[in-house]
Amino acid sequence: MGQRGPYNDDLPSYAVQEKMHRHSAPWTRPVSLPIPGVQTRRLRILVPNTGRLQHLGAHRFGRRRNPLLLCIACIAIFFTYYILNGFSRRDSRDWVEQWPPQNGDPPTLVFQRRDLQKVWNWEISMGHFPSHAHIPQEIGLPTPPHNPAIPRKARAIPSRYRSPSSDTETKGTGSKRVYLDIQSKPPNVAYPPRPIPNSIADMDVVMKHCNFSSNQYVRDCLEVLRLGGGLDNQKRVRRGNMDDWKYIFVESNDTTPAAAGSDYEWESESIPRPGSPADFSAKTDPNDGLVKKIDSQWEPQLVLPPVLPPRSVARRAEACDPENPRLFHMFWTGPFTDKPYLALLSYLFTQNTGIHLKDWPADSEVCRPQFWLWINPGPAASVPNPNALHDMYAQLKSSPWASPFLHPRFKDVIQFKLWNTTEQLDGIPEVKDEWRALSDSLFNSGGHIISVPPAKMSASQSSPNSTASASSSSKKSEEEDMINRTGSKSASSYDRLSVILSDMARFVLCHRFGGIYLDADTIFLRDWEELWGWKGAFAYRWSRLPKYNTAVLRMNKGSALGTFLFRTALKNGLDFHPMTVSRYTADAHLEDLLLRLPDALFDSAWLNTEYYQRDRPPQPYFQEFSDFFDTPPQDSAAPQALGFEGFFRGAYSYHFHNFWWKPFDPSRNWPDLGPRFLAGERAARRTASANASYATTEASSHEHEEDFPKDDVNKDKRDLDWSTVLKRTFEAYIRGERPNMYGEWVQW
Structure with missing residues (x-):
């Protein structure tokens, strides 16, 4: 007589299978659904186990009711997916605007939008924003501010031909930039040269080569900083054009303003173009979208010192600003x-x-x-x-x-x-x-x-x-x-x-x-x-x-x-x-x-x-x-x-x-x-x-x-x-x- 399995061999096979199913099959089973907009993850939900329902229906109601139970289960799955899909399609920013994060840090904001606009405009006008980065749309500036810290754009595309953007650009009005090739000159190649007085680092270029968020390595960043700064004296082994690695520049003496109507002049815009930041002033709440600090009042109107027109290095007589x-x-x-x-x-x-x-x-x-x-x-x-x-x-x-x-x-x-x-x-x-x-x-x-x-x-x-005169025990x-x-x-x-x-x-x-x-x-x-x-x-x-x-x-x-x-x-x-x-x-x-x-x-x-x-x-x-x-x-x-x-x-x-x-x-x-x-x-x-x-x-x-x-x-x-x-x-x-x-x- 052969070795027996875990169940009595004398029982019919269908009886064994039904017993196993009744004791092991759960009432629910997991289903994985795709999350809209997220390709790398799926949503796992529990739905009624139709197999269990089928056996239950056959046992209590006979096999004629099985199609009805299957329809009920399908309807439940459909509504579950619809509800989740509907919520996921809503703009997450709407939730942020209406409610502070429940599991994150509480909001800290105490300034209204008008004051945040003042901060941006003041810093830009003072020459403290020497970057081509855009101003976030949440600030709500309807027109691009003039930026004396960046050069004019050559052949700027008229706004009606530019692709819509949710952020605000600044209009460069500053001096031209001359990027430097800094190297030790023979025969003085034992040490790197001192930086040129009043030279400037272009942080847009630095961010391009060094930003961890864009998967840049520290090792590669240091090489760009080293070569662009001329610190690789007598040790340069790179060959080829390195213009992309130049991040240090000086301002040109050429300060002639662009002629009106030329290719270098920005188009005048008195109203926001399609796709530009929303006009928050037209809304009932000018601070719509900003999350104020809980149990706090908005700060009174922000008062800032007068704006001093920035002077470029080329037009400054003294070495120090x-x-x-x-x-x-x-x-x-x-x-x-x-x-x-x-x-x-x-x-x-x-x-x-x-x-x-x-x-x-x-x-x-x-x-x-x-x-x-x-x-x-x-x-x-x-x-x-x-x-x-x-x-x-x-x-x-x-x-x-x-x-x-x-x-x-x-x-x-x-x-x-x-x-x-x-x-x-x-x-x-x-x-x-x-x-x-x-x-x-x-x-x-x-x-x-x-x-x-x-x-x-x-x-x-x-x-x-007096502390020194105290006893050693008290000092200790x-x-x-x-x-x-x-x-x-x-x-x-x-x-x-x-x-x-x-x-x-x-x-x-x-x-x-x-x-x-x-x-x-x-x-x-x-x-x-x-x-x-x-x-x-x-x-x-x-x-x-x-x-x-x-x-x-x-x-x-x-x-x-x-x-x-x-x-x-x-x-x-x-x-x-x-x-x-x-x-x-x-x-x-x-x-x-x-x-x-x-x-x-x-x-x-x-x-x-x-x-x-x-x-x-x-x-x-x-x-x-x-x-x-x-x-x-x-x-x-x-x-x-x-x-x-x-x-x-x-x-x-x-x-x-x-x-x-x-x-x-x-x-x-x-x-x-x-x-x-x-x-x-x-x-x-x-x-x-x-x-x-x-x-x-x-x-x-x-x-x-x-x-x-x-x-x-x-x-x-x-x-x-x-x-x-x-x-x-x-x-x-x-x-x-x-x-x-x-x-x-x-x-x-």
């Missing part, structure tokens, strides 16, 4: 360490500061930049004492990392500034009369508020000297207290309040003084001349996300964009977290006025650290940000072999994302700037040394250079990390042992 000061801002809290030290050294190594000249020429065509390092003297929640400025300079002079930059040689290009939150916010007209109402929630990061008790605030107002407890932290000493003791304060400080500084803000964990990699030439505001992309990272932020002094941001932030709890700022501009359709540049320009390793573009990474290849400080052994030959020239060549800067507690050069964790700064070096060596007897001996003989112990190269780390190589490269320039990246030697 008074409305566009070349100021680099950086914010620092806590003891001065090797982090701001290296940021300042990289600034001197790359920017055209003039320290390679004996005297700065009065008739120079170059606008000399300045670096303003803002020092917050105590904890972020404290109020500076009356002697704060004196105390700040006393601490800078005693710090081996800071004191070198007080040398008279750097007084015209590096300045230390005292940060005072009250004074700075009072200097912003848009918030000076109202910000105190939010003082209890001043530390707002992405809607998460850290409250500072009044008792802690008053306790934090004491001067650094205060350092562990988040409210009284000054600087981040480890990953577990992060100074979060200072980070939140810096989120606001960067917008305050740029709006009040103009210029570019950079986080202190930033290293300059090339001259920023052509970035200064581009008059628009910008930050950069948050890795793969279409959000801002404001570790680099450029804004124009007293701009309409700044007014919008401060008034909007005031109504949203003074929240300046970059993710929140992304919501401000997106809700108001102003994102193109604060251009989100690709992170390849300032943060070239970010995508790789988040597992993107690892199939074609740039050089160097960092899988984690810590690789900058601890280069993996399999890649550790590159730093010494390639040096500074092999570190993300083409990028304007590098952002190493915090790691405040990791030294750049562990085996030589002190400033190494030569005999002029020997006293600070000795002090740092004593601090770094674990040998108490050595420290005591050195302290008694530090006045004599010949008593300074000589270094043994065999005690140095064998495989130097990227952070160490960059630090030692910048220091060698200050010591006078090598030129800077452009072949210029420092002059003392």
